[in-house]
Amino acid sequence: MEMKKRINLELRNKAPEEVTELVLDNCRCVNGEIEGLNDTFKELESLSMADVELSSLARLPSLNKLRKLELSNNSISGGLEVLAEKCPNLTYLNLSGNKIKDLSTVEALMEMKMMRMKMTTKLVHLKNMRKRRRKKRRMTMMMKQAQNWEREKRKWVSRT
Known part of the structure; x- marks a missing residue:
């Protein structure tokens, strides 16, 4: 319109x-x-x-x-x-x-x-920097989740 x-x-x-x-x-x-x-x-x-x-x-x-x-x-x-x-x-x-x-x-x-x-x-530069920071934070969180998952998996395997 x-x-x-x-x-x-x-x-x-x-x-x-x-x-x-x-x-x-x-x-x-x-x-x-x-x-x-x-x-x-x-x-x-x-x-x-x-x-x-x-x-x-x-x-x-x-x-x-x-x-x-x-x-x-x-x-x-x-x-x-x-x-x-x-x-x-x-x-x-x-x-x-x-x-x-x-x-x-x-x-x-x-x-x-x-x-x-x-x-x-x-600004274009600042926007790109923010995107990189967010991506890095997401990757860090995903790695921590994977580590926690592995830890839980090891505990589960050791119990059986």
């Missing part, structure tokens, strides 16, 4: 000025840009656009009351400075699963005056 249609469905007979929360997860945007969201959403405090194939925030409207923004699992790799000027009261931002490769991309966000962000940017 396209983003414009999803926005109309999510409004549920409300005026855009009355909406405080908007969930657009898993809908599709055309050309990787935001569509159908405009300045009439003045009261919007929470916006979720997870997994919508978003690659640019250039068409993000001014959302002065927006506090929570979910942008996980998209194709965003830059242009985050738009958030600093269009969403000045942002306190939570999730950018995990995007194509952000280094911290210089998010430096523009650090200049926001009122920002108390919980940013979960999973």
Whole structure:
């Protein structure tokens, strides 16, 4: 479903000025840009656009009351400075699963005056390190289980 249609469905007979929360997860945007969201959403405090194939925030409207923004699992790799000027009261931002490769991309966000962000940017390098740690932990657990199994097996054999 396209983003414009999803926005109309999510409004549920409300005026855009009355909406405080908007969930657009898993809908599709055309050309990787935001569509159908405009300045009439003045009261919007929470916006979720997870997994919508978003690659640019250039068409993000001014959302002065927006506090929570979910942008996980998209194709965003830059242009985050738009958030600093269009969403000045942002306190939570999730950018995990995007194509952000280094911290210089998010430096523009650090200049926001009122920002108390919980940013979960999973950089490619960090993500790979975490996967390796998890794999190592799993292997260690499996080895301990095998050792315990062998120990129990020896006890059982010695009893008979």
